[in-house]
Amino acid sequence: MKIKEDIVDKEIISAVTDYRNFPMVPRVIYGRGSLGQLGDILLPKRRSTDAPFIFLVDDFFESDTFLRSLPLLFSDQVIYISANEEPKTSQVDALVNNIRESFDELPSGIVGIGGGTLLDISKAVAVMLGNRGRSEQYQGWDLVQRPGVYHVGIPTISGTGAEVSRTAVLLGPNKKLGINSDHTTFDQVVLDPDLLKTVPKEQWFYTGMDCFIHCVESLNGTYLNAFSQSYGEKSYELCKEVFLGDFSPKDSEEKLMMASWHGGMSIAYSQVGVAHAMSYGLSYVLGTKHGIGNCLVFQHLDAFYPEDVRLFKKMLQKHKITLPKNICSQLSKGAMQKMIAIALSMEPLWENALGKDWKSKISAERLESIYQKI
Ligand code: NAD
Ligand code: ZN
Numbered sequence: 001m002k003i004k005e006d007i008v009d010k011e012i013i014s015a016v017t018d019y020r021n022f023p024m025v026p027r028v029i030y031g032r033g034s035l036g037q038l039g040d041i042l043l044p045k046r047r048s049t050d051a052p053f054i055f056l057v058d059d060f061f062e063s064d065t066f067l068r069s070l071p072l073l074f075s076d077q078v079i080y081i082s083a084n085e086e087p088k089t090s091q092v093d094a095l096v097n098n099i100r101e102s103f104d105e106l107p108s109g110i111v112g113i114g115g116g117t118l119l120d121i122s123k124a125v126a127v128m129l130g131n132r133g134r135s136e137q138y139q140g141w142d143l144v145q146r147p148g149v150y151h152v153g154i155p156t157i158s159g160t161g162a163e164v165s166r167t168a169v170l171l172g173p174n175k176k177l178g179i180n181s182d183h184t185t186f187d188q189v190v191l192d193p194d195l196l197k198t199v200p201k202e203q204w205f206y207t208g209m210d211c212f213i214h215c216v217e218s219l220n221g222t223y224l225n226a227f228s229q230s231y232g233e234k235s236y237e238l239c240k241e242v243f244l245g246d247f248s249p250k251d252s253e254e255k256l257m258m259a260s261w262h263g264g265m266s267i268a269y270s271q272v273g274v275a276h277a278m279s280y281g282l283s284y285v286l287g288t289k290h291g292i293g294n295c296l297v298f299q300h301l302d303a304f305y306p307e308d309v310r311l312f313k314k315m316l317q318k319h320k321i322t323l324p325k326n327i328c329s330q331l332s333k334g335a336m337q338k339m340i341a342i343a344l345s346m347e348p349l350w351e352n353a354l355g356k357d358w359k360s361k362i363s364a365e366r367l368e369s370i371y372q373k374i
Contacts (some may be wrong), residue, residue, distance in 0.1 A: 022268055023185045025153075026165055028190040028204075035154065041073030041188060042109070045150050049074045051108040054099055056122045058083050058114030058156060060198070075103070083117035086283060086290065089136040089172040092124040098308050099129065103234040106130075109150035109187075113195075115207060116160035116169075116290065119153045121250040123168035123184050126151035135179065136172040144181035154193040159207035159291065161214060161264020163189050169290075175286045176342070191261070193253045206291030207310070208256055212239040213294050214263040216308040217273035221352035224270055232266035235259045241316040273353030274304050278367065280344035282374070285335050287326065295323055297374045304353065328371045342369045 029037060042053055052075040057066075059080040067078065079095070099107060106129060112122025127148035129134050140142050155163045162169075166185045167178030178184075194353050199207075214234040238259035242252045280292035288296065294311075302309040316323070323338070328336070344350070350358040 007166045016089055020269075023166060023182045024265075025186050025189050026314050027187065028189045028191060034050060034192045034193045035069065035195065035348065036115060038111070038152075038190060041152070041190070042071060042111070043076055046073070046108045048105065048108075050103070051105040052076045052103060053109050054079065054107050054125075055109055055111045055113065056118055056125065057083055058096070058118045059157070061113065077102070079123060081114075081118060083115055084169050085117075085287065086176070087117050087121045087124070089124075089134065089139065089170045092128060092170060092191075094136040095121070095125050096128045096135075099125070101227050107149055109152065109327045111152045111154065111290070113154040113156060115155065115157040115208065116162040116210075119155060119162040119186075120168040120170065120178075122151055122153065123162075123186065124179055127168070127179055127183050130183070135170060136174075137168060138179045138181070139172050139175060139177040141180045142182075142221070144183045146180060150187050152188040152190065154192070154195070155257070155260070157199050157203065158196060158210070158219070158260040159211040159263075160254075160269065161211065161260050163191070164261050164264035165268060170359060171284070175345075176280050182329045191257055193250070193257050196253045196257065197249070201319070203291070204256075205297055205315075205319055206289070207249050208239065208243065208291075209295050209298070210257070211235060211260050211263040212289045212308075212312070212315075213275050213298055214244070214267050214272060215239060217275060217349075217353065218263075218266045219271045220272055220305060220308075222355050224313075228266045228268075229271035231262045232270070235262035235266060239260070240311070243317060244311070271337060271352035273349055274301055275351075277343045277346035277349040278370065280346055281339035281341075281367075281371075282327070284342045285331075285339045290329070292323075296327060297370070300370050300373050328374045331371075336368060336371065337364075339371060340364045343367055 055070055055078040055079055057080050059082050062080045110122050110126040112119050124135055130146050130148035131144060153163045167180040168184050169178040215232045217326055218232040238255045242256045275294050275298045278297040282288040282293045283290060298312055354361045
């Protein structure tokens with residue numbers, strides 16, 4: 001009898017330890033004009049007058065008017081950063097060194113304002129302020145041992161889900177990979193749809209499609225579960241409303257902001273798939289930005305996601321978006337091989353998309369034939 005109980009206990013324990021215990025953003029404020037409450041949010045988090053808040057802001061917002069909207073106190077610092085290129089580990093390390101050298105105390109916190117690029121840089125800087133070494137050493141899963149400093153994310157474009165995810169995706173010397181850790185997730189997010197109104201149309205489409213593709217890959221993946229499905233379905237419906245419906249710009253901004261949040265929540269407990277794996281290859285070799293890279297790949301994935309590729313083409317048409325062509329046709333053999341190797345190294349993405357025996361279902365030749373069409 002005793003032996004039997006032990007066996008049952010072990011079964012329960014092993015089942016429980018298979019589940020991943022994810023952090024969620026503990027605090028979020030939503031609404032037009034909610035940026036105006038940032039001062040009140042930061043005040044109790046200020047450790048001393050010598051421990052500033054560092055605002056990392058997309059340089060699109062560099063203006064006196066925007067500066068006046070930030071609740072700056074004491075020695076707070078604003079650093080404007082270009083989002084023209086994907087964030088790099090070297091860039092994060094330089095920012096961290098600069099902040100350490102400029103102040104005697106660790107900052108009270110980091111506030112990231114911008115799209116996925118600025119949000120990821122901010123998460124990585126916050127993590128690295130609490131940890132030793134270089135950020136490339138933390139690219140991977142659960143390599144961060146110690147908490148970083150308090151960090152706030154304020155998205156200004158919708159789609160990546162970076163505001164809610166536990167990763168900060170960086171281009172390192174050897175790989176494009178996130179700092180995936182419990183300490184990466186923002187402590188506070190401010191969702192203010194007013195910040196979205198200046199987003200240019202093409203960028204709106206590309207980053208919005210990142211969200212649509214998150215949902216497609218999550219909902220069609222083998223890792224799908226009720227948790228991911230519930231968020232993924234909501235986000236997918238919102239994307240269809242935004243990109244195929246006829247809502248006012250204000251309604252669309254609000255819907256896409258929430259689609260991004262739900263899309264991020266959906267992949268937190270599942271995974272992305274073929275488009276993301278291949279887009280990572282494009283981005284690593286050619287520096288193609290994430291949103292457009294996903295679109296470039298996704299248009300050719302009818303064999304994997306037939307119905308959604310059809311919807312995607314309808315969205316392209318409705319918004320008169322023309323994707324660039326001949327991106328890969330001139331690539332050297334070596335560059336193509338690197339791209340394929342990077343894509344194939346994204347094992348969990350392939351396993352989610354095609355199942356445990358994914359290696360028997362995809363080949364370097366098949367990837368090359370898709371890349372050649374881009
Ligand atoms: P982005 O941050 O790269 O910005 C794209 C462009 O839009 C930039 O030129 C920027 O200046 C501009 N922009 C942003 N907000 C604007 C506004 N309100 N008005 C006018 N212009 C504005 O865009 P993104 O697509 O949000 O982010 C892409 C990055 O996100 C990639 O580096 C990718 O790796 C990362 N990403 C991260 C996650 C995650 O979970 N951490 C998920 C997906 C993608
Ligand atoms: Zn994505």
